[in-house]
Amino acid sequence: MYSADTDDQDAARRPDGGPLPSATQPHGSGLESLRRRNTALVARTLLHRGPSARSEIVHATGLSATSMTKITAQMARARMLVELTAVAGGNMGRPRVPVALDTAYYRFVGIHIGLRRTTGGLLDLAGDVVTEHALTHRGRTQKAILNEARELRDQLVTEAGGPERVLGTGVATGGRVDPHTGVVVDHPLLGWKNVPLAQELGTDDGRPVFIDSSVRAMALAETYLSAARHAGSSIFLFIGNIVGAGLMVDGRLRLGHDAAAGTIDHLPLGHTAQGTPCRCGRTDCLAALASDVAVLERARQAGVVPSHASFESLVTKSRSGSAQAAALLRERAEHVGTAAGILLDLMDPDLLVLGGGLLQTPEHLDALRAAAAARLSRPTAAERIVPTGLGEGSLVRGSGSLPLHAFFSDPVPMLPV
Numbered sequence: 001m002y003s004a005d006t007d008d009q010d011a012a013r014r015p016d017g018g019p020l021p022s023a024t025q026p027h028g029s030g031l032e033s034l035r036r037r038n039t040a041l042v043a044r045t046l047l048h049r050g051p052s053a054r055s056e057i058v059h060a061t062g063l064s065a066t067s068m069t070k071i072t073a074q075m076a077r078a079r080m081l082v083e084l085t086a087v088a089g090g091n092m093g094r095p096r097v098p099v100a101l102d103t104a105y106y107r108f109v110g111i112h113i114g115l116r117r118t119t120g121g122l123l124d125l126a127g128d129v130v131t132e133h134a135l136t137h138r139g140r141t142q143k144a145i146l147n148e149a150r151e152l153r154d155q156l157v158t159e160a161g162g163p164e165r166v167l168g169t170g171v172a173t174g175g176r177v178d179p180h181t182g183v184v185v186d187h188p189l190l191g192w193k194n195v196p197l198a199q200e201l202g203t204d205d206g207r208p209v210f211i212d213s214s215v216r217a218m219a220l221a222e223t224y225l226s227a228a229r230h231a232g233s234s235i236f237l238f239i240g241n242i243v244g245a246g247l248m249v250d251g252r253l254r255l256g257h258d259a260a261a262g263t264i265d266h267l268p269l270g271h272t273a274q275g276t277p278c279r280c281g282r283t284d285c286l287a288a289l290a291s292d293v294a295v296l297e298r299a300r301q302a303g304v305v306p307s308h309a310s311f312e313s314l315v316t317k318s319r320s321g322s323a324q325a326a327a328l329l330r331e332r333a334e335h336v337g338t339a340a341g342i343l344l345d346l347m348d349p350d351l352l353v354l355g356g357g358l359l360q361t362p363e364h365l366d367a368l369r370a371a372a373a374a375r376l377s378r379p380t381a382a383e384r385i386v387p388t389g390l391g392e393g394s395l396v397r398g399s400g401s402l403p404l405h406a407f408f409s410d411p412v413p414m415l416p417v
């Protein structure tokens, strides 16, 4: 389990000045812990910058050229790093040999357990999706869904080339998840309570399994791999079947006292929804006004789509010119804007990144930003609202970012011996 909230004041800084995410930073003194810290620093620098000359990494990290040569040689032996083809040096200088993360060998497994399907895949060391599979749930029981996830995990380990090439597995799902205990505390939409997910998906090969909420996992992915990689503090606001926020504060993922930070489902927005109240009893909360399921329910009740229709068919209907469908989706975007305005006022982050089914209708992003500006005490902060950059493989990149985060915080102990 990773520790997301640390008080390590010596956390490495990003080359561009922003703080790097930090989890279990290597502690202690002595040569071994220094080697671990420096390996982590060089690995994160390469993840952040992409292929770089050693001299550039020296400049970015402040390490000496001698240390750099030693560390990159060790990393190459450990199959973390490769030397690329030499490029000519400027001003008649010696040719430079850039180095890059080795994306051919090690893999992270990422599995996302959703309401309707389980999605799993492999990430390479640079966080790119190598392979992805989505399985629609064959049965809705907890047992059936867990069996399916185990089968998918085994298949992915085989596709990775065996357990010795898997650095770790990340499993993410909705609801409240405690990454320290590996337990899904409460997932109302799946009807799960106190499910020991880390234990259920653990393997005999000793490779670590990391569990967290899908929203926090995606917040990490945004920070390491996407829109928020230059932001020290950011909010990832997910609006889909579930709603929630992942909070990165000064480079650290905020977990909270009860692992419940970012639980904003029932934030009242001062507007009452038509239809069935939320499970919290309110009709004016973010989940009741803006989740995919709530918007779809309103569309069904108003006869805009048939009673068995999916959220996607509501989006299609809107695209094909239905003013009613478009109005429902636009109103939803405005409610999300109001919530985004509240969050921006509260935390004043560098960026607020949006994700989820909400982005199936990017045509309403301007309306969302306008609603945020109307709510904000400083309306210009609404310009810091951006869509996710994770794209198609976002579920795999999210769940795979759980072991990726642990690895780039302290790679050495996760390497197979």
Ligand SMILES: [Zn+2]
Pocket (backbone or CB within 6 Å): 265, 266, 267, 278, 279, 280, 281, 282, 285, 286, 287, 288
């Ligand atoms: Zn509610």
